[in-house]
Amino acid sequence: MLNRPTLLVAVALLVAATFARSGQTQGQTDWNAPFPPHKVIELGGETLTAYRTPGHTKGNTSWWLEVQEDGRTYNALIVGSFGVNANYRLVNNPDYPNQAQDYMAMFTRVRSLPVDVFLGSHGRFYGLAEKYERLKTRKAGEPNPFVDHAGYLAHIDLQEGNFQKMLAEQTAAR
DSSP states (O other), X not given: OOOSOHHHHHHHHHHHHHHHHHOSOBTTBOTTSSSOOEEEEEETTEEEEEXXXXXXXXXOEEEEEEEEETTEEEEEEEEOOOOOOXXXXXXXXXXXTTHHHHHHHHHHHHHTSOOSEEEESSGGGTTHHHHXXXXXXXXXXXXXXXXXXXXXXXXXXXXXXXXXXXXXXXXXXX
């Protein structure tokens, strides 16, 4: 399942990072529109669907694709980022006035996605090193450690908790 060319993931993350930095419209897709739209691209015979996941940045994008292993198909999501940085200004931010609202909508949206395989822009988001070590010693018939819907939801819970804490602190300080 996860023996896909590293290039596929690298290109998807590069495109996501480009949108995240720009926060602007790309082609005919309005990246600032409410969910959906979903932008579908074909890359090396693979189909990737871009999901707007604004909050971390205006243009934050996560990428959906199907992966197969042993005749089963799994839903994979490569997450841009769901986290808040320590220097974020969620309240009265003139550069991103609806950032808090975008985060709230994003958390609702991503929680509803049926994600089996959770990947991200940072390996620590989904326990890459640990899962890779388990994958190397996995025996026939044992589950793939990268199939981890519970880990995906736990990551959302952690990031949403960090966001809610920061929002409450900044709201109380106004």
